[in-house]
């Protein structure tokens with residue numbers, strides 16, 4: 001049996017149907033028992049995985065993932081710290097690198113499928129006829145980590161008996177941990193506890209070590225199955241006093257305990273209660289029965305009490321209120337620690353650094369336990385960081401740096417308690433220049449730095465073709481198994497295996513986008529007779545070969561494939577080439593393959609960043625050279641597009657600079673605070689370099705507060721809350737007095753998305769001069785434009801809406817003009833031409849007219 005399990009059994013937690021309730025799942029109670037077992041049905045896998053991402057450090061969560069078939073999804077679940085996942089025996093070989101964290105699961109009593117690390121037997125019937133044989137075989141094979149998950153309605157006593165006899169770990173049937181009605185499950189549980197422990201005392205009580213979260217021993221108490229039951233019920237420190245019976249700690253003194261975890265020791269003869277102690281544990285005036293605290297734990301307590309009320313002149317209090325001072329001290333101490341030589345110096349400087357670092361933590365509402373939980377979470381990650389230094393520190397020390405590999409949709413552990421709030425400025429108190437400064441988009445790396453990164457990549461691809469593209473994909477996307485940079489049509493069916501709901505959503509959006517973009521087609525060529533006999537025309541033709549970049553760094557965006565692919569198809573482009581960074585297994589998301597198939601793309605370049613742009617601009621052995629590259633992307637993609645379009649030898653055009661997403665919401669007293677916040681957050685979640693702006697027209701304190709509260713509360717519930725924290729830092733609410741003032745600021749800012757959540761919004765559209773796309777009225781969230789309404793979401797950012805349009809049908813066409821003159825026409829316009837040619841001293845130009853007129857005159 002695994003030595004590190006805090007309890008010798010698992011508690012199977014029924015996953016609520018929609019799992020929306022997972023957030024409400026009484027996780028404290030699950031955490032107290034510490035060893036939950038979940039089943040990950042496909043429809044709830046993502047939510048469950050996120051839930052574990054937040055709380056894995058509290059649990060020894062075990063997850064049955066046999067009904068999932070995406071290895072990526074399973075690895076993501078492991079990466080979020082799930083201690084053990086159970087897969088089908090047939091797929092086990094794909095996970096050998098994860099050792100005992102991935103075990104096979106079977107529904108029969110067949111022990112031959114056990115891996116060297118263990119096995120889960122599901123639908124185990126402890127009263128079946130074959131169990132005796134099974135126990136004998138299990139004993140002889142000595143399988144470690146043998147889990148037994150019983151069929152429903154079994155006798156728990158029998159299950160425990162069988163499990164004990166073959167040293168297996170029973171998975172207790174679903175318990176109603178979350179509701180009082182099922183208190184019988186708690187009663188059952190406390191009996192299971194008692195059946196595992198052995199007491200050498202006549203009264204049967206078990207010694208219980210009580211510690212705080214940092215592991216500091218507070219004292220010794222005793223437990224009975226009744227006191228454990230009461231402790232689980234109350235989620236508090238409840239013990240069995242030898243003199244007074246049930247003892248709820250702190251009931252009379254007020255020094256109560258929150259129960260964090262219960263564990264049994266290795267030979268089941270001592271319990272451990274981990275608690276959050278209020279006040280002190282000991283009846284004497286000291287924190288623990290073993291005296292007072294020292295070291296880091298004591299420091300944390302002092303800092304916490306200083307934060308609550310500091311004596312006048314306290315240095316720590318000054319540090320809490322002066323962010324710059326604290327920052328400077330952390331930097332100073334970090335440097336001194338780096339320079340320390342002798343062991344004494346290192347201890348001295350490390351202590352100083354820890355003091356200032358912990359001040360920062362406590363000031364931000366972060367406890368030592370939070371920090372330790374974070375360390376545990378990191379130790380459980382399966383995708384390791386390189387550990388190389390980053391940015392300026394690496395440059396300063398002249399050492400190897402990490403190329404910031406694009407983060408795939410990552411689990412988020414929101415560890416900070418900081419309020420998520422946009423900065424506010426009152427336009428009447430702010431000068432024009434200050435306002436401009438506040439509304440500046442978050443700065444990106446300087447163009448020079450970016451150029452230095454992308455230029456060698458482009459040159460490599462030009463020279464090395466496929467091989468160079470592949471090597472960058474191996475490097476940035478970690479798709480090391482990929483052997484060709486291109487997937488050619490027809491695309492295999494198994495690469496676009498999607499749920500019917502997703503297919504329906506894509507098909508519906510496809511039709512709407514097609515309708516709106518088809519309507520943009522010109523019905524017939526333009527024809528104007530400028531003078532009698534002088535006919536000028538303009539007609540359009542599709543661009544023959546287009547390269548469509550679909551971002552895939554921080555989020556995979558199949559909707560962008562629709563926004564680019566559908567108009568290219570409607571325009572009649574002959575060759576449509578998609579490019580998107582693949583996942584680490586070398587595949588592109590099936591939704592993108594499905595869209596590529598629907599729009600008739602000829603190939604998908606399995607690459608991202610500058611290498612994908614260069615491959616399409618110049619062509620390689622297997623990537624088709626294109627005439628125009630369209631699509632949004634990060635700063636590397638945007639810079640590479642600009643660079644190749646400036647190379648006349650490449651002969652390639654681009655659409656526009658479409659960078660980090662942004663939104664500007666104009667709201668008045670009529671607006672719904674929840675709607676306003678939801679629109680701001682929908683763009684804030686794109687990336688930390690996104691920016692969202694709110695122009696609040698004549699709102700009072702209460703109305704502003706309502707929006708702030710919505711932003712904070714809605715953000716906390718988002719899986720990408722850490723990204724939101726980043727973008728909200730450079731996002732602003734501007735208080736204005738009138739609609740005209742709001743529209744003046746908006747037109748000056750030229751947002752990618754403009755949302756009008758105001759009374760009579762439709763009438764205000766006339767005042768919009770600069771914006772990528774406008775969303776009118778309270779029932780039009782920005783996300784309808786991102787996906788399905790029909791408008792395009794590839795739009796100019798960074799204020800380029802002042803001179804660029806978003807992607808539209810015209811982006812895939814070029815216009816050709818023609819002139820057609822009769823003899824009369826040439827006579828009519830000829831004198832003007834000849835005179836201007838004379839002015840420009842271009843004699844051949846003049847003669848081309850004269851020679852024809854002379855010819856007419858001769859006739």
Ligand SMILES: NC(=O)c1ccc[n+]([C@@H]2O[C@H](COP(=O)([O-])OP(=O)(O)OC[C@H]3O[C@@H](n4cnc5c(N)ncnc54)[C@H](O)[C@@H]3O)[C@@H](O)[C@H]2O)c1
Nearest residue numbers: 404551552553554581608609632633634658660661794795
């Ligand atoms: N304006 C619009 O219309 C619009 C629409 C959709 C998305 N977006 C924006 O597009 C952006 C997409 O960016 P993304 O990063 O998620 O995906 P991306 O596909 O644009 O970039 C990922 C690629 O960047 C390259 N890369 C990453 N780090 C690198 C480094 N250090 N050196 C060289 N190359 C490197 C890698 O090749 C990787 O494949 C987001 O900012 C999003 O807001 C804008």
Ligand SMILES: N[C@H](CO)Cc1c[nH]c[nH+]1
Nearest residue numbers: 557559560661662786793
């Ligand atoms: N809002 C983005 C354009 O700035 C597009 C997008 C794609 N998916 C979700 N949103």
Ligand SMILES: [Zn+2]
Nearest residue numbers: 661682683786
């Ligand atoms: Zn969006």
